Amino acid sequence: MIRDARVLRAGFVPREIEHRDAELNHLSSVFEPIKAGDPADTALVTGPSGAGKTCLSKFVTERLREEVLAIETTYINCWRNYTRFRVFYQLLDDLGETIDIHRQSTPHDELIARLQNYDGPRRIVILDEADQLEDPSVLYDLHSLNRFAIICIANRETELMSHVDDRLRSRLQSSEHIRMEKYHHEQLTDILQARVRWGLDPEVITDDQLATIANSAAGDARLAIGILRAAASGAARENRERITDELLDRAATDAQAQLHQRSLDSLTPHQQTVYDIVRAHEPLSPSEIYEHYTATVDDPRTKRTVRTYLQKMVQYNLLVADGASRDREYALIDSAAVSTPT
DNA sequence: GTTCCACAGGAAAATATGGAGG
DNA sequence: CCTCCATATTTTCCTGTGGAAC
Secondary structure: OOOHHHHOOOOOOOOOOOOOHHHHHHHHHHHHHHHHHOOOOOOOEOOOOOOOOOHHHHHHHHHHHHHOOOEEEEEEOOOOOOOHHHHHHHHHHHOOOOOOOOOOOOOOOHHHHHHHOOOOEEEEEEEHHHHHHHOOOOHHHHHHOOOOEEEEEEEOOOOOOHOOHHHHHHHHHOOOOEOOOOOHHHHHHHHHHHHHHHHHHHOOOOHHHHHHHHHHHHHOOOHHHHHHHHHHHHOOOOOOOOOOHHHHHHHHHHHHHHHHHHHOOOOOOHHHHHHHHHHHHHOHHHHHHHHHHHHHOOOOHHHHHHHHHHHHHHHOOEEEEEEOOOOEEEEEHHHOOOOOOO
């Protein structure tokens, strides 16, 4: 049933990228000068998780390597390598220069000097999750090395910029910026279909089931593929021919728990109190919510704003709204009903 | 049927936020 | 440090809906 497990693994780069033509062209154009042997600008790629930032970056560099002989790529995940030393170490490691480097005895200057002396082929360095760097000045150091071109990946531009010093900020801002959005439902379905085509036997999963996955993943391609992988490996473990709805439900519920926590973290303090109120007293009418809210907070927002909060939380699948105008009530999402198709 | 009420949610104005530049 | 600008959030104002009371 699983023909090629690699296709469903995190970090897999497909042969074709779906629905990202504009971003693809934009990022490719940044590295156009490299084909002529010239240095390239820094590229900044931002967008929410699962929007395809890493995938696009890897895809573009791989395709460039097919066209240009004298070019190499280094991928560094800054979440795992969050110190300056570790980023340099990873990079030198990829250059094969780490044999005699020891943590304590080798000063940072020495590392930079080695990178400056590097005279091999031009190299594109992908710095993934660059907003996790404890000391973003590495970006500045790398910037000064013109044999290295940088792709800098981050969730939000502002968060990356906030702990960066002025010189670096202005350099980053003048660099090419590729902004990526969440995928739409249909786009996610296309992506899943492509993965199924390459990785699974055709009858393993139905289009309806794929649509269900796309629904649970809320625009996050990484999550969607994760659900598909969990369901497929569950089916393989149980020696089944197809993915059952039950297996799918289980995989989707796990994924939604993650998503739920992530949404909760993204709420402002005011929104959190509104959520807590509903959680404590559900179900509640809007006026009851507002009464509780004004009672708990010293600087309450207006009713209209709270309505926007509620609307947003319904969109995030944190709350459900039941009923029309007059008799509407808000309640928490019933986790037993999560798998109900919408 | 008409009126009233509580509510949904759009549009635009007002205000807060955060960085750039002097 | 302050001012200006861009952006995001909040408020104000508004129209439309459906149930309940009249």
